[in-house]
Amino acid sequence: MTTGKEYVTAVFEKVKAQNSHEAEFLQAVEEVFDSLIPVFDKYPEYIEENILERLVEPERVLSFRVPWVDDRGQVQVNRGYRVQFSSAIGPYKGGLRFHPSVNQSIIKFLGFEQIFKNSLTGLPIGGGKGGSNFDPKGKSDNEVMRFTQSFMTELQKYIGPDIDVPAGDIGVGGREIGYLFGQYKRLNGYKNGVLTGKGLTYGGSLARTEATGYGAVYFAEQMLKARGEGFAGKTAVVSGSGNVAIYATEKLHALGAKVIAVSDSSGYVYDKEGINLETLKQLKEVERARIVKYTEHHPNAVFTPAGGDSIWTIKADLAFPCATQNELNAADAKALVANGVIAVTEGANMPSTLEAIEIFLEAGVSFGPAKAANAGGVAVSALEMAQNSQRTPWTFEEVDSKLYQIMKAIYTNSAAAAKEFGEEGNLVLGANIAGFLKVAQAMSAQGVV
Template identity: 80%
Template structure:
């Protein structure tokens, strides 16, 4: 099917589409960053498969199938009416129903949600599961809110969102600011409105449709991916020191898995600053502070005699601590070029991204040029959505699997993601570059499905 695209090379085609994307989305910096990182990898794909140029497949893929924006009115504990903004970006359903988390954070805007949704297309493809890409959220901040305020907000949010999702249409999950509590309130309202008990959300409680190992999945998965990178270098975790950012589910369970495999994680952080514990992070204490008491990370340092707390905003960051391994598990663009240079100077061997797009493009370039094994987010942090898909499968079959069964499937999925990314990088002349490999491997599956389904 010949279109109106008349480009002789993949480079020309990719550059042309990116210029159009920039012109149409000039104010969406995060989205453009995600698009540029993917586009830079795909030039050899279009040289090898010119039919994708004829079908103008890239321009079709980079435009969401649907964006829903809506107001979320709710009443606080003082009886005052508050209004937030909600989003759901349904980016691609080429290989399955939309799948991606909901983020509740003041920074949420359309650019953030689009970048996350775009990344989700390739991440979900890499898992091998039949799930498409989507993302959603709100600029609502759960911090400092009572349980009743969060419940009222979630009920209002779901009242609108319920019109656009379903077990075979779009299956949201949690993300920053959306944990088990929020998923419970959201699911309860969906069930109330739709009068049906389906697997429409993942991350549910274990006694009402959730999956064992879902809480641990993203952190565990990032470590399993790092293990594959280390094995390729003839290394393992024994005796290695790791720096980890964040103190949510991803960071906590990355630290837990690292230490079970012989490494010592010495840092964690939140928006107030970071903790350095040379004796290794006490996971039980960290869970008590962040999961049970919901307190700031400084409380960890107060409870551990050899631990120190460094407030945010200074020159010293979590990445200034000497380590063999780095796991950015907090938020987007938390690790910049200067941080990357510091890590390289300190001898870091591997970086595995637990958060979504936590490294800037400049930082990634520093790691790749230095020969550091780098696991990009769409590959390394795919464990969460992989187990979400396993939760969907359990819901569909009205069954449940043991923790060990799910964990074993997660390990196999992460190993498969690494192997597919490594093979794609080698096939297209970029051996060892897992950024290129993950982008290409994720893209090809979606591209073949889009091509087979016609111009839709």
Template identity: 65%
Template sequence: MTYIQEILETVKRKNPGELEFHQAVQEVLESLEPVIEKHPEYKKAKILERIVEPERAITFRVAWMDDKGEVQVNRGYRVQFNSAIGPYKGGLRFHPSVNFGVLKFLAFEQIFKNSLTTLPIGGGKGGSDFDPKGKSDAEIMRFCQSFMTELSKYIGPDTDVPAGDIGVGAREIGYLFGQYKRLKNEYTGVLTGKGLKWGGSLIRPEATGYGCVYFAQEMLATRYETFEGKICVVSGSGNVAQYTVEKLNELGAKVVTLSDSNGYIYDPEGIGPEKLEFVKELKNVRRGRISEYAEKYGVGYFEGQKPWNVKCDCAFPSATQNELGSEDAQALVNNGCMLVSEGANMPTVPEGVDIFLNAKILYGPGKAANAGGVATSALEMSQNSMRLSWTREEVDEKLKQIMKSIHKSAYEASKEYGHPGNYVLGANIAGFKKVADAMIEQGLI
């Protein structure tokens, strides 16, 4: 058994049942074999053994009262995985599927994603099994206040700076920030994704989707291609998907699909700016289903299906983890797809990733392609610290340059280790080396 295999077996033994976490650790560690061979100091310092263990993992009870006066109880979490290069940074997710295994996977991925941004932020993630769907604003406020009452003991602008994620948007961030301010009697940048009127950053809502497209644009440039005239499929219909479509439209592509958990729509004419505005109103204001798009515009709706069988040039999985299976990956390749850029976290199963890599298509893994969101969160932190507010153009330009830098780091690392264009290997290596070197320089932490 190799050194890497021994660590993987230990991770599985110590963390039984946490399949998403096992998957994330395996993907990273297997990429690092050539690095460990070239840098024996990492093995000697037990960097891998240390990096797969969270520095701190917190679980707490969240008791709150619903509108009927009934007491409800949920579970809250924060996984503070690694702070070698800066304070913990990563979103809060409110969804019934949230558990320690899912959050550990997300926090582990966040270490390397944050490292790639070139900004001084460590990796963390948190949330609750609370489901905001169907809850009133008053119920969500009471839940958020109870959640923050406990979480506030473990976070701070120089310790841990959470953001939003699935189920945590501007409304939830507002309630969470208000309670933190009330408890601590201080106005600090302890959360990102805040409202523009009270410390938020322009471009933050758009950042993950825009960044994913910017990264894809850099990948296309290595083959002297652009988005002009490209047919694109996008999954999801939330924030990331919406702004992926917006940026693709600007760059001359035609997006023909969007989806939600019930099915997907196929619009061969393309989801142009006017139709996209309808989607934003549908999903962000009315919280409706994507099937309403099909009814309004008279296009195809495919219930219970995903959009990966639609013929396309480029695909942007932007919904959730493991949404794109091996058969889906093969269908994309068979239909001539030349690029996959991940807007969601780990949306492609490992077998699907292998299919993309073996087919030599341009494949941008989430930790690189969707790092624009956390990068802009870090820019919000900077603006809060300086008590400044940058213009939309300034933030967008900084985001574009960060995505270019991430692409360059991943591509150069893939070349250095003998697999040019393998962004999985390149992103993992580039993200890991920065953190590993910091851990060695800081001693036994």
């Protein structure tokens, strides 16, 4: 009889052979696979049904050309992607990322993670992800509009309210969602459930902008409660300065913690008095400026350019990596542990390397993995879908309350799964198992499809 370890190892070797050039995807797969060995020992029927190999292969991978015309009249060409990974528990759901780094490996890693994240929310949504290597930075509104219209002209063939519901991600905010929705509507008529993260005037949900950042803090709150602690008097470092970082900072301040550093791709700013949220929002949401400008408003703050000391060398009680994948490595983890960090909460997707995660777990640091801790955004996206279906908007307080309960349940279910499988306190293992089991049960019930 095949053991769980033998089965997982065999499937992973096959995945590596077939996807050897996709480093980010393989990293995400390895992290999940290591957690699932005890599941297959307990449920050998999933080995017989080959659930793991079926799950790790996307149901559909789309790659397409996106031609558009810039303001100089020059024709530009980018590449677009949509990976529809798993529809076992609902329509594909996952964001669109517009960034020069986007390639098939990154989209597949994000889509694979999304399967488990969406499962953990308890809502009926499957896993998907998409995007393009287009960079919206430095582009005019008209250039962004022309690109997004071309992108949606192709993507619209494969999405719909009950098929695949994209949302925003890095490089795709309210402006981009608006243009994408407008083009979809032009081609298909008004179907407001086809995208989430929409503006409030055309089917969007209150609290969607804040959801991922707020949700990460709500998850961290549960981790601290398990340690017998709270936010009051704690200091925090938050990487990034987009939606996730801004609203994690806002909620941390509201609950009594003090965020002392934030960053962007140009470097980070340290303010021992606490990051001024009003200034941060003005710079990032209104001016779209670099974080170095923060020091013009707060001369006592210190800016460190990229390439200098890492933001993770700052002494703080709490760390929230909210920027991008693999931003926190083993050296960063050692620095945080040496400085007494007690909890690390992933606001971005896979921001910590496997080596960094191992260091945190061995040191007894409470660690909130991305698929659990940053599920707030997709959770409220699903709540937006529900409001669209009902043609009924909910208040900010209603959505925020539902978000809090979802994040609390994700923590509870992840902690319970970790305990059940002999790794109490290991939320990486717990989240992977809790997310996987729901999908595996659905796949088993639906037969070989």
